Amino acid sequence: MRCVGTVIRGIRTPIVKENDDLPTIVVDSVMAAKESEGFEFRDKDIVAITEAVVGISEGNYVTVDDIAQDVASKFPSKNIGVVNPILSRNRFSIVLKGIARGMDKITLQTSFPADEVGNGILDEELLNESEYNLGSVITEKQYTETFGSWIHPFTGINMIDFYRELIEEEDCEVEFVFSNDIKTILDYNTDILTCDIHTREKTVKTLKDEGANVFGLHQILTEPVGDSGCNPDYGLLGSNKATEEKLKLFPKTGDAVVNEVQKRLIDLTGKQIEVMVYGDGAFKDPVGKIWELADPVVSPAHTSGLIGTPNEIKLKYVSDNKFADLKGDELKEAIKEEIRNKDKDLTGQMITEGTTPRVLTDLIGSLCDLTSGSGDKGTPVVFIQGYFDNLSND
Secondary structure (H helix, E strand, O other): OOOOOOEEEEEOOOOOOOOOOHHHHHHHHHHHHHHHHOOOOOOOOEEEEEHHHHHHHOOOEEEHHHHHHHHHHHOOOOEEEEEOOOOOOOOOHHHHHHHHHHOOEEEEEEOOOEOOOOOEOOOHHHHHHOOOOOOOOEEHHHHHHHHOOOOOOOOOOOHHHHHHHHHHOOOOEEEEEEOOOHHHHHHOOOEEEEOOOOOHHHHHHHHHHOOOEEEEHHHOOOOOOOOOOOOOOOOOOOOEEEEOOEEEOOOOOHHHHHHHHHHHHHHHHOOOOEEEEEOOOOOEOOOOOOEOOOOOOOOOEEOHHHOOOOOOOOHHHHHHOOOOOOOHHHHHHHHHHHHHOOOOOOOOOHHHOOOOOOOHHHHHHHHHHHHHOOOOOOOOEEEEEOOOOOOOOO
8 A cells, every 4th residue: 555645855966058959958867866766656756847947048148238229119208107017127227228228217116015015115013003905006216214214024125225226327307106006007108017917917907997098917028129029928927037137038938848848858767748838836924925926937848648627525524424433444445435436527516615616737836836946956847656546546
């Protein structure tokens, strides 16, 4: 009898650089781990590759000047409203630097008390004690007087001050406004660049319906500027700081990578291995209040066997209800039989209540993100076994 269910291994690889043969690196690293750790491959094993090394290997970069040129071509007035940027030095500062380099003035509207992914912008206790509420429009002067001394407890900086200095260093004028109503920006400008991630389509449509000239961040650098990189699907969303003048974009060749890695692994192992590219996990930190998902999707590419949602019964529910009078081995065997005979689609049935109603790639990608981390672990590939197993699999 098997005593272990799902097993996750972070796979160490060589440091990936531009133009490296990533499929070869991934396959060779997984096969070397197999020899080192002594595991055997099974059908429905999963190999997951972080989006960072996919983007690096394909050389998908843009410069601050590339961003400035594309933004200026879309907003020839050089005076725009920038709505709902996330407050991130890694994710947005270089993007904002490019926007400012291409503009003469920016009115920057942020939500409060935090941005879209939970990065704080003010002291919430001060907000509760102040004359303002979540429906207020707060001017830059009012913010400075009431909340301007606030320093983020993790980063040690005030992002409004940081963004102001960054914009002004590009000889661009800036005015801040704080509002949770995206239409507030229309009181300042009708040339608008929206920067929200997960509500991007709705935000663009809402402002366009008001007659504004609107582009979303997902519509910037969808095509190359000169010999720059680009992302046809997500533009600048999902990008990360590479240097003070360069961004790594979200990968655009993920489908080719996962299909090639899958083909090679099936040829080598004779097993049906599934492969995916993953970025941020889709989870929220209850202490720091940060929602990890600053990428436009968790998985920009994956093989077909990872499409769908879990189809699981809730063991606790079955044990407490249908088999309340059973114990020990008799209970275990009864539950195993229940699993073996479950419907192929349990949607809407009480027996699934309490299971996780999310797509597989979001769940698996979150598992991978937590495993590989974002620092110095050196494991940009994650190997998962037994994810699709259940108690009935011996």
